[in-house]
Amino acid sequence: MLREDVTDAIRGAVFEELAAVGFARMSIEGIARRAGVGKTAVYRRWKSKLHLVLDLVAAVAAQGMPAPATGSLYGDVRAVLELAAYALRHPVASQVIPDLLVEAARNPEISEAIKAALLDQQQGVAAVVVRAAVARGELPEGSDPDRALDLIVGPLYWRLVVVRGDLPKGYLDDLAASAVRALKA
Amino acid sequence: MLREDVTDAIRGAVFEELAAVGFARMSIEGIARRAGVGKTAVYRRWKSKLHLVLDLVAAVAAQGMPAPATGSLYGDVRAVLELAAYALRHPVASQVIPDLLVEAARNPEISEAIKAALLDQQQGVAAVVVRAAVARGELPEGSDPDRALDLIVGPLYWRLVVVRGDLPKGYLDDLAASAVRALKA
């Protein structure tokens, strides 16, 4: 029987190593070193570093992403932004997410995993939010949820991850208002 | 005297190698192999792969980025989006840019170079566009060019680079219109 505490230590080490050096530079030796276990313990559980990461991403995907239901489009958008900003400002996540996204451009398996864990989830949330807004009459029939998602999280991702700028007070409020205004075509 | 054609071959190989495997996996041996030159020729010109890439990025920075002047805010925004979409759809650039952006999060020298080559350029363009729009009375005094840039290129970058989705006909038009609408607070 594989020891649970060892498994957890490895999982944690993968996460930290991924944030510290990125997928490309990550090594199984480094993971074992960081986790304080032997390489044997790692190879007994996973075949390669790819499987390690796919397992990690799948765990994130499994936990799901909650869709807001505040009763207004602005409220929903603002809630989505709050959640996204929280994740993208997390020091570990803000390193791991863009790193894996770049890796996904070269590796179909990572691409598929990331899509299921993040993009599909977000598109699902956007679909719920848009559908509710349409039902309330806040948005016209046939509004495209994907385009809505672009307008909502695109600017935030750009600022936090690409430019790596700060998040001024009131920025999320303004952005939510801008997105709502942009959506009501 | 160093041979110009060899220098060019190396520069080209760096670009291709960067797109193919990314900065982290890139090796000087691989570059020399791809360029069809000896390692000696590379080391005679640059100290390390970091210097190779910094040199490449500086070359991009030096060529500058043109600011549009179409006479309307919508026209200017649309022109910026056209240029950005062209770059982000380029198969090599669309691999290299996000890769270096991720690398920049871990390497201050790359960060500085990328900032000068891309971000500062874009912020300069945004500043010109916003200033012109304010002068025309299309935007209120004190509009923030950085926020404008977030709203203009954020959604496009998200769609093309993060989601790696397609670009439907009319998307740029809609996005430009949305951005203009969002900016007029």
Add this chain to the structure above:
DNA sequence: GTACGTCGCAACGCAACCGTTTCGTCGTTA
């Protein structure tokens, strides 16, 4: 109390790349 499986540790042979050096070839310059 014995047998089994996981544990950490260390070593294995192999591969890639590091940065340097040596060599013989070739083109340019004087």
Add this chain to the structure above:
DNA sequence: TAACGACGAAACGGTTGCGTTGCGACGTAC
């Protein structure tokens, strides 16, 4: 034509990680 310097190729010793194997220690199940 002689000297010089860059060229490609190959080899150097050193480092890192690969995936595998053998080891003795430990803990648990029977």
